[in-house]
Amino acid sequence: MTTTDIMTIATRPRVENRPIRRILGRPETGALVAALAVMIFFSVYTTTFLTLPGAGVWLESASTFGIMAVAVALLMIGGEFDLSAGVMTGFTALVVGILTTQFGVNIWVAAIVSLAVALAIGALNGYVVMRTGLPSFIVTLGTFFVLAGADLAVTKLLTGQVAIQGMTKVPFYDSIAAFFGSSLTIGGGVFYISVVWWIVVTIIATWVLLRTRAGNWIFAVGGALNSSRQVGVPVMKTKVGLFMTTSGAAWLVGMISLFRTSTVQANTGVGQEFIYIICAVVGGCLLTGGYGSAVGAALGALIYGMVFQGITFAQWDTNWLRTVLGGMLLLAVFLNHWVRRRATGGSR
Amino acid sequence: MTTTDIMTIATRPRVENRPIRRILGRPETGALVAALAVMIFFSVYTTTFLTLPGAGVWLESASTFGIMAVAVALLMIGGEFDLSAGVMTGFTALVVGILTTQFGVNIWVAAIVSLAVALAIGALNGYVVMRTGLPSFIVTLGTFFVLAGADLAVTKLLTGQVAIQGMTKVPFYDSIAAFFGSSLTIGGGVFYISVVWWIVVTIIATWVLLRTRAGNWIFAVGGALNSSRQVGVPVMKTKVGLFMTTSGAAWLVGMISLFRTSTVQANTGVGQEFIYIICAVVGGCLLTGGYGSAVGAALGALIYGMVFQGITFAQWDTNWLRTVLGGMLLLAVFLNHWVRRRATGGSR
C-alpha cells in the first residue's frame, strides 16, 4: 500500500465558490423574484398599476405594512412573536388623539408620551417573556387582549364615542403632520412620506442585522437560545430590545396612520399583526427563528401591498378578494422557495 | 487509596420516586388547577354561574372550542399549525346548507359529502406542507384565504345573500339535527349534545396520544422531525393524518353549529383558529411541538368558555371584555406554568 497521494488529494478543491450561488442563497432573493413577478403580472394585466398614480397607491399601502414587517422580522429572527403589534399601532395613535383632543396636551408632547408608553409596553412584553419562560405567543396575546379592550373602553369613556374626532383642529397639527402624513405629488401620483420611513427602517434594520453585534445576537438567540446564553450573549437585553423595536415601529406606524387620515378608531390595527407575520414569512424569515432578513420582509410587504391593491386595480369581484390574495401569496411563497432551493442545491 | 466503596455507593437511590410528583409533572395538571381557580372565582363572584342553567351555557360555549382545541392540540404536538381550521367550520356547514337548500340534495348525503371534502382539504394541506417543506403556518394561511373568499363569493353567488336560510324546511332535518344539535333540559339548564361530542373527542384523542403507535409518532414528528424520519417513523402519513383529523373535527363543529342554529353565515369561523391555538397553549401544549396533551387542551377550552361567559354572568362592562379575558387567560397560564414548574423542580 502507498500513502504518497494523500497530500495531492488534500489540495483538491472541494467547494465551487461561485458568487452567483452566494447571492441566490440569500434569504431575500426568492422574495425579490416573486415581487418582480407580481409587479410584471399586474403591470401587464391592468393599465393603471404601473402609472405614477397607481404606484403611489400600492407603495403607500406597502409602506406601513413594510415598516412593521421589518420590525416583526427582526423579532421573528430573534425567535419571538408579538401579537400585540397590530393593536399597538392603534393604541399609540389613540394615546395621541385622546391627550390632544380631550386634555389639550401639546401634540408634540403627546407624541413623545405615546412613544414612551409604547416602548415601556414593549419592554414589559420582553421582560415577562424572559422572566417567566412563557412563550411570547401567549404573553403578547395577553397584551393584545388587554390593549384592545383598553382602547375601546378608555376611548369610549373619555370621548363618548369609539373614534377620535377633530384631530385637525388641534394646535400645531400641521407641524407634526409634515413628518408623518405629508405627501408629494409627482405626475398625478401621490407619494407619502411613509415610503421614505419604510426605506429608512429597512436600511437601518439590515445594517443592524448584518453588521453589528446586536444583529449577531439576534440571529443567535433565535437560532439556539441556550447555546447563546452559554457563550455569553446578553440574551435578556437582546430580546427586550427586540420587543421594544417592534413597539417603537408600531408607534411610527400609528403616527403615520393618524396623521395621514387625521382620525383613529378604537379597533384600529386589530388583526393586522398576522399580516406583518405573513409579510415576514413571505419574505423568507423562518417562523422558528434564527433565519431571515429585513430586506426580505420589506419585499414581503411590497408583495402584499401590490397584490392587495392590484386586485382592486384589476377590478375583480371583491367577494373573491381573499381567495385571490391567498392564491397569489401562496404562489409568491412557492416561487420564493423554489428559487432558494435551486440556489442552495436542495440542502435547505 | 481504596476502591471498595464503589459498589455500596452504586446502590444508593438517586431518584425520589414520588408518584405525586409524577402527576404534578403532567402537562394538564396546571390547566386543571387553573380551571378550578376560574370556576371557583366565578361561582363565588356571581350567583348564577354554578347553577344548572349557568353551567349549561358555559359548557356549551366551551364544547365547540374544546373539540377544535383537542384536534389542534394533536396537530400542534405534531409540530404544525392549521390556520384554516376556523374557516373550515363555516365551510363545512355552508357546503351542507348550499347542497340541501339550493340543490335539494338529501341532508345525510350532503353531510357526508361535506365531510369528504373537508378531509380532502386537510389531506391536501398536509401533503403540500410535507412535499414543499414550506411552514404549515403559511400553507394553511393560503387555504384560509382561499376558503374564506370562496365561502363568501360562492354563497353570495348561489343564494344571493351571505347566510344560509331555510335549513329547517329541508327534509330529514330533524333526523340529523338529533345527532348534532339536540339538547337535554336538566333542572332548567339546557345541555347540548356538543358537550358529549367534546368529551368523546377528548377521550379518543387521549387514548390515541398515549396508548397507540400513532400517538407515539405524533410526539416524535413534533419533537424532532429528522430523528423520527431516521428511526423509521412514517412521517408523511402521520402529518397528513393530523391535518385530516383537524379538518374532520372542523366538520364536526360545523355540523354542531349548523344544527344548533339552523343557519350559517359566510364569515362563520373566521378568526376562531387563534382561539383554538390559545386553548391548546393555555392547556399546556408547546407551540414548538412535541409536548402537550388532549386533556390539557380540553381544559384550556373549558377555561376560555368559563371566562368568556363568566364575564357576562358577572355583568361587567363589555367594553372591557377583551381586557378582562386577556388578563384572566394570562393568569391562568401563569398559574399553569407555576404549578408545572413547582412539580418538575424548575427543570422545564
Place this chain on the structure above:
Amino acid sequence: MTVTLPTTPATIIEVNAIGKSYGAVNALSGITTKVNAGQVTCVLGDNGAGKSTFIKILAGAHTPSEGQLLIDGVAVTFSSPRAALDMGIATVYQDLAVVPLMPVWRNFFLGSELTRGTGPFRRLDVKEMKRVTVEELANMGIDLRDVDQPIGTLSGGERQCVAIARAVYFGARVLILDEPTAALGVKQSGVVLRYIARARDKGLGVVFITHNPHHAYPVGDRFLLLNRGTSIGDFEKSQITLGELTSLMAGGAELDSLAHELERAERRS
C-alpha cells in the same frame, strides 16, 4: 446459539462508485466497498472525511448524487430510512436520532413499537416496552431508575447507549454504527465492542465508524479509508497492520512526537 457460517461470506451490501454533494460541497465521491454477512467493515478517516455522509447513504437517510447501491445483488434506491430498516438495516447516527422531549422507553421503541390487542383495541404494550428498555440498558451497564424521564435529560453517554441498544435490538441483517463509542466510558466502550463482535458472530454485517484504531483493528475485517471525500484504500484485514492503519489515520509520524511534547511541557511546569 450455534450458527454455521458459510466459508465465503455472503455480500449483503455492495457500494459502487457512490458520491454525494450538498449544494456546492462535494462531501463524497467514487466510493466502492462491500459489507459482508458476519464481517465488520470499519470506515476510518479524518474529521470531515465523509464517513457520516457515507453511512447516511447506506441507511437511506440521504440519496446518493452518483453511483449505485446493491442489496443482495439488486440495485436499490431507498426512499427513506424506513425502507432501509425494513430490509433489516439498523443505524446508530452520530447525532443519535432521538426525540429529546420523549421518555426513554418511547424513544427506544420509536418506529417499531410493540402492541397488544387487535383492531380498535390495539394498543401499546407499555409494560413490556419499559421492561425491555430497562433490561437492554442494564446490559450495557446503564441503570436508569426512571425510563419515563425525557431522553433529553440524560447525560451524553447515556443517550448514546440508548441509541446503540436500540439499533442492536432491532438490527436484523446489518448494523451501522457511527462513532458509537465517542461519548462512552471505558466500560461502556468495551460493552459496545463486545456487542459488535457478537452481532458479527450471529452473521450480521456490521459497519463501524471510529477514530480509535485500537477499537477498529481488533474487531474489523475490512477497512475503508476515506480522505477528504475520496477513498484512499479499501483493505482486507490481511492486507494491513495495526501500525499501518494507525499511521494512515493519524497522518504519519505526528503522533510519536506528541507524548514527548506533553512530557516535556509537564516537566517544565
Place this chain on the structure above:
Amino acid sequence: MTVTLPTTPATIIEVNAIGKSYGAVNALSGITTKVNAGQVTCVLGDNGAGKSTFIKILAGAHTPSEGQLLIDGVAVTFSSPRAALDMGIATVYQDLAVVPLMPVWRNFFLGSELTRGTGPFRRLDVKEMKRVTVEELANMGIDLRDVDQPIGTLSGGERQCVAIARAVYFGARVLILDEPTAALGVKQSGVVLRYIARARDKGLGVVFITHNPHHAYPVGDRFLLLNRGTSIGDFEKSQITLGELTSLMAGGAELDSLAHELERAERRS
C-alpha cells in the same frame, strides 16, 4: 513567551461541597476540589456520573443547589455564563453550544465580536473575524474553504474543533473542556492535548473531562473521580498511577478480559 510560575500554584477556583439536583434527580452532591493556575484538573467518571453537571456549575450555566464556589478566595454566584466568561472562564460544552444556522465565523466570535469604528458607525470587523477563524481552525488541522457556511452543515468533529478553538482563543484564566476529543480523529486529538498543555504552561487553570485515561494521565495534575454523583476521590498526580486510574474508571478487571473476548470471537468467525 516566558512566564515565571510560582512555586505554590495559585488556586483560581475552589469548590466546596457543591451539589445539584434536577427536580427529583440528584445529579451531584458534596463535591470538593480546586483548580490551580498552571495545572490541569481532570474530571473522570462513568457515563451519567455528573461530570457535565459539575462543569456547568463552574461555567455559570447552572446554579448549584448546595455548596459554595470561590473564585480567588471570594464566594461567587454566577448569574449567567456571561458572568463566568467575564472572569476569564471559557468553556467547551459537551453539546458544543453552537447556533446551527449561523455561519462558522459568526459562531466563533459569538458574544465576543470584534468591532471597528465608534459611535453609530461601530460595526463588525467581518474581515478580521473571518481571517482569525480560518487561521485558528487551520492550526487545528481543519481547513474550511468557506467559513460562511452554516455551522450546522459541518461534520461532528469539525464542529467540535470550532468550539475548542473558540474557547482556547478566548480563555483568559481558566479553560474548561467537556469531552473535547470525543468526536475527534487521532491527529486532532493530539492537537487538543497539545493546546491543553500549552494553556497550562501559560499559567491557565484547565479543567479537562475525558473518558480516555491515556489522554488524561499525561496532561493531568489532579484527578477528581466521580461515581453516581459523588466524589470517590480527589487525587494529586503523585497519589495515583495510570494503572490505578484506569482500573478505577473501568470498574476493575473487566477490561483485561475484553481483548481476550474479541480475539476469541474473531477466531471463531
Place this chain on the structure above:
Amino acid sequence: TNSANPNGAKYTYAVITHSGPGDAFWDRVKSGAEAAGSNYGATITYNADPDPAKQSQLIDNAVAQKVNGIVVSMANPEGLKTSIKAAVAAGIPVVTINSGIEESAAYGAITHIGQSETVAGQAVGNKLNDSSLNNVLCVIQEAGNVGLEQRCKAATSTFKGTMTNLQVDGTNDSEVKATIKSKLQADPSIDGVLTLGGQYALDAVGGVSESNSTAKVATFDLSEDVVADVQAGTILFAVDQQPYVQGFLGVTALFLDSTNGNIIGGGQPVYSGPAFVTKDNAAQVAQFAKNGTR
C-alpha cells in the same frame, strides 16, 4: 325572582346585538340603552357577537341569569330562533331591535323597534338617484357581515345606476383609503362612493380627493367629523337610522311592559328612522354628534 341584580336595582335588562367589537353604530345603540337604563334605575348589560351561535349563547346566558327582559337584534333570525323562543318560554319579555322585523312577532317578541337595514338602504338608493349619480361603490368594511351586506343590497335594489361592492379592511383606515383610491383610479367612471360607517366616509373623502376623482361621498351613520364634512359639503349626505333611539326605546319598551304592562306600538313595529343629514340640517345635528349620541 331576580337573582341577577347585584347592585339593588329593581330591573335588569340584557341588550344582545350582532355587533362586532368597537362598531360605532352599535356603540350608539349601547349608549341609548344605557341612558334609558340609568333614567329608569334599571341595570343594563350589553353583549354582542356577530356569530349567531355565540349570540344565541349570550341569550341563553341572560335567561340563566333570569333577567327581566331582553333586547335583541336579529341580523340572522333563524339562528336565534331556538334561544329567543326559549327565553319567551321562560317568561322573559323580548324586544327585537334593528333587524328581524319580519320574524319578531312570530318568535314571540312583544314588539320591534327600528327598521331593518333594508328600509334604510332602500331610502339611500333613492337619495342617490336624486343626486343623479350613475356608478356608485358600496364599501363593505367587514367581509361577510350580514347587516352590511343587507345595506348594500337594499341600496342597489332602488338605485337606478350601477352599484359595485368593494371589500376593505375596516381595522386599518389607511388601507381603506388606499383601496378606494385604487378603485377610483382603475375605474374613472365612478361618480359616487357609499360607505357603511361614519368612519369610512372620512377615508373615502381622502381617497376621492387624492385620486383626482369627482366622485361624491355618501354614508350610513354619523360621527362628529362626518357632520362637519356634510356641513363643508365634502360629504353629500349621511343617513341616520338613529341607533340611539333603538337602544333607548328597546329598553323603554321593556320597562313599560315591566312596570305598567304597556306595549309600545301595540304589537306593531316602531320605526326609529331613517333620518337624513344634509347640508341643510347638519348644523343642528352637530352638537349631538359631539356627544356621541347621534
